Amino acid sequence: MARRRILTAAAAAAAVLLITTGCSTANTNGTATAGEPVKGGTLKVLANGDVDHLDPQLVAYVPVYSFMRAMSRSLLSYESSDDADKRIELQPDLATAVPEPSADGLKYSITLRDGVTWGAPDGARAIVASDVERGFKRLCNPLISGALSGYFVDLIDGMSAFCADFSKVAPEVGPMKEFIEGNDIAGIATPDDKTIEFTLTKPASDFPFMLSLDAADPAPIEALDNLPDSPEYRKAFVSSGPYKVKEYSPDAKFVLERNDAWDPKSDPLRKAYVDGIEMTMGVEGDAAMQQLQAGSADVLFDLSPSPANITQLKAANDKKFSTMTNGGVDQFMWINTKSPNNDGALTDLKVRQALQYAMDKTAVVQTMGGKDLAGVTNGIFGPGVLGYEEYDPYPANDGKGDPEKAKQLLAEAGFPDGITLKMPYRNVGTQPDIAQTVQASLKKAGITIELTPVPPTDYYANFMTNVENATTGKWDVALVGWSPDWQGGAARSVFQPQFVFTGTPQAYNYVDYNSDKANDLAAQALAASTAEESGELWHQVDEAVMADSPIVSIAYRLKPNYHSERVAGFVPYAQSQNGDWTNLWLTK
Incomplete structure (x- = not known):
């Protein structure tokens, strides 16, 4: 994350x-x-x-x-x-x-x-x-x-x-x-x-x-x-x-x-x-x-119950176990529009949209521990952030995916036989299982995922934030997560660091994504006089970004x-x- x-x-x-x-x-x-x-x-x-x-x-x-x-x-x-x-x-x-x-x-x-x-x-x-x-x-x-x-x-x-x-x-x-x-x-x-x-x-x-x-x-x-x-x-x-x-x-x-x-x-x-x-x-x-x-001992600092612990605690109806929200999206998948692989196929909106329809988000949620610990997301904001609304810009069988729609889009983009993409993943915790779930999901749509394990200490610090890895095609798609930096009116802390490019690269905007429309709406949201007006404008920011399909939003986690x-x-x-x-x- x-x-x-x-x-x-x-x-x-x-x-x-x-x-x-x-x-x-x-x-x-x-x-x-x-x-x-x-x-x-x-x-x-x-x-x-x-x-x-x-x-x-x-x-x-x-x-x-x-x-x-x-x-x-x-x-x-x-x-x-x-x-x-x-x-x-x-x-x-x-x-x-x-x-x-x-x-x-x-x-x-x-x-x-x-x-x-x-x-x-x-x-x-x-x-x-x-x-x-x-x-x-x-x-x-x-x-x-x-x-x-x-x-x-x-x-x-x-x-x-x-x-x-x-x-x-x-x-x-x-x-x-x-x-x-x-x-x-x-x-x-x-x-x-x-x-x-x-x-x-x-x-x-x-x-x-x-x-x-x-x-x-x-x-x-x-x-x-x-x-x-x-x-x-x-x-x-x-x-x-x-x-x-x-x-x-x-x-x-x-x-x-x-x-x-x-x-x-x-x-x-x-x-x-x-x-x-x-x-x-x-x-x-x-x-x-x-x-x-x-x-x-009484409470935990930087530790949480493991999936196995959680299964046991829920089976025992242990009242000392609880979950809470924080507004984040974890998992979502960045799409590398800078990759030269497949003749730059990921610059084609139809290819990126194919990935949206191919993803079985419900399967990923199940791998993350099921609906008691995770839920499907479809935009850049998670529940709890002012601007989050439940909507689905790429409806695909209630989150289960639509492989046929994905295949159709790939064919229209010139890939009737499918496409092969490189995907790194963190080899820690449930991340390997999540990566394999994504791999199996996309395979149904003719998208082959080649998995590459990366140590968790290197994943963000050295691999994802290394611009050369994006421009040379060492990855095509990658799973990441994001939490807002404060609570409530925190949409800026999701949008600005990831989806704004002003000429100076930002560490977590991996492909220098930018949208003039989204930027203008964000400025309006920040100038809004009421929370209701601001929230509606931030949702429009969400819609503008997702129309470009720079990411596939997949799921949020509950903090145990x-x-x-x-x-x-x-x-x-x-x-x-x-x-x-x-x-x-x-x-x-």
């Missing part, structure tokens, strides 16, 4: 081993409301790997949002909820309210609520407007820029110029601190300690949703005393949430304890029932599940979660795709 900005190339390679992502149904957890909440105890978390970053401006790996929820408060965020619609509704966090745009759509004003504080080394200190601006300044530091910075740099007035100048600064603590404290971003004004005013370069109705990202979190002055996300930075992390770092051993152990500077009266989203959170790393999936079922018997109040937090650690409690 590739999730640009939420999963960087390196993170994605690790995540495909560990996380099942996708869109889903409502939580089915039976203990979500069991008993009255109680305070106390240590939540025991099991992980295979470490956090990718502990620096909010750099966080891009979905599981880490569980830690950020506990340690770093955002301007806006989401309420944990069993209701799939409610949990993607923006809520104020540090802000007093979700901001409304000015009449021209270019200005937003945020007021910080009272009582919000840093757990600073010398005692609690108020979070102020300049801390918010400092966070944005840190996004494009010359040592390691934030993976999500691209959404803000060209959108906030003056930020592009600020970042261009910052790039010339030596990537050292002293020069970077001096530049940040001595220079301003024109489009971020702080008229007083409570007020932040943003001026945008163009209307962006999704800007408030972007402020829910930890990349937009405030940064204390202490954050400038160490290199971004360095061991020294992690050790000295200044928390604004209910928990702070007590102990951290890379790739081994991570312990959080209560942050006494946090005022629960100032926080409408976190109850902080447990006294501490302790994560043990280096645990394999099956061993983790055994510990949760035995009660020696599991917890121990002693955990109560396990309710999903949309950003982390996990139960909200700051709102669950322990019954013993």
Whole structure:
């Protein structure tokens, strides 16, 4: 699964081993409301790997949002909820309210609520407007820029110029601190300690949703005393949430304890029932599940129940198992229009449409675990994204495929005897089975698929994002996945990185696809004054892209979660795709 900005190339390679992502149904957890909440105890978390970053401006790996929820408060965020619609509704966090745009759509004003504080080394200190601006300044530091910075740099007035100048600064603590404290971003004004005013370069109705990202979190002055996300930075992390770092051993152990500077009266989203959170790393999936079922651990970090685990849990009607949505599409198949193979056949729309009709999506869903864990998709957006609508631009027997229609289109394109295509796949988990299911599906339409296994650590980082592999025809079609970078009004984070080409290649737009029509509709969607209008326009973007058939949309996954018997109040937090650690409690 590739999730640009939420999963960087390196993170994605690790995540495909560990996380099942996708869109889903409502939580089915039976203990979500069991008993009255109680305070106390240590939540025991099991992980295979470490956090990718502990620096909010750099966080891009979905599981880490569980830690950020506990340690770093955002301007806006989401309420944990069993209701799939409610949990993607923006809520104020540090802000007093979700901001409304000015009449021209270019200005937003945020007021910080009272009582919000840093757990600073010398005692609690108020979070102020300049801390918010400092966070944005840190996004494009010359040592390691934030993976999500691209959404803000060209959108906030003056930020592009600020970042261009910052790039010339030596990537050292002293020069970077001096530049940040001595220079301003024109489009971020702080008229007083409570007020932040943003001026945008163009209307962006999704800007408030972007402020829910930890990349937009405030940064204390202490954050400038160490290199971004360095061991020294992690050790000295200044928390604004209910928990702070007590102990951290890379790739081994991570312990959080209560942050006494946090005022629960100032926080409408976190109850902080447990006294501490302790994560043990280096645990394999099956061993983790055994510990949760035995009660020696409580929740998972970057692990999910395996298909075999899920079968057993569902057969036993285990109420501690649940699924949730996240707006992603996983799987879908990119079509390489740059491939010289078959005399450039994939540049022919009829050939690409043949692939649409040939695909048996229901068979792929079955391979992914059946309808309880996956569902058919037909566009670029998954359920849960504003702009998603159920529609089928290439109707083929309710997702089962129409081989005869595919053969007809191939014949009209000059391939009456079929066509042979190269398809790489990740040789991990269920990916080989999914690849073989696709191969068998397309064979019925006279499309021969030659499969090539690729190690999961190389698939995105080195194979798919290598432009030469596309232009030399090392692949013709390839299975990938994508999740939005934030929740709710997140269509931009699906469309922009994958389906827009402005002359500068983007890592996950593998063939430099571009549609002037879709781009124009997207601009209208971002300038829309209501969510309803924006959603309709984003759906038209979806239709415009799919009319060109650059991908075959196949399926979404449901994100499975599991917890121990002693955990109560396990309710999903949309950003982390996990139960909200700051709102669950322990019954013993």
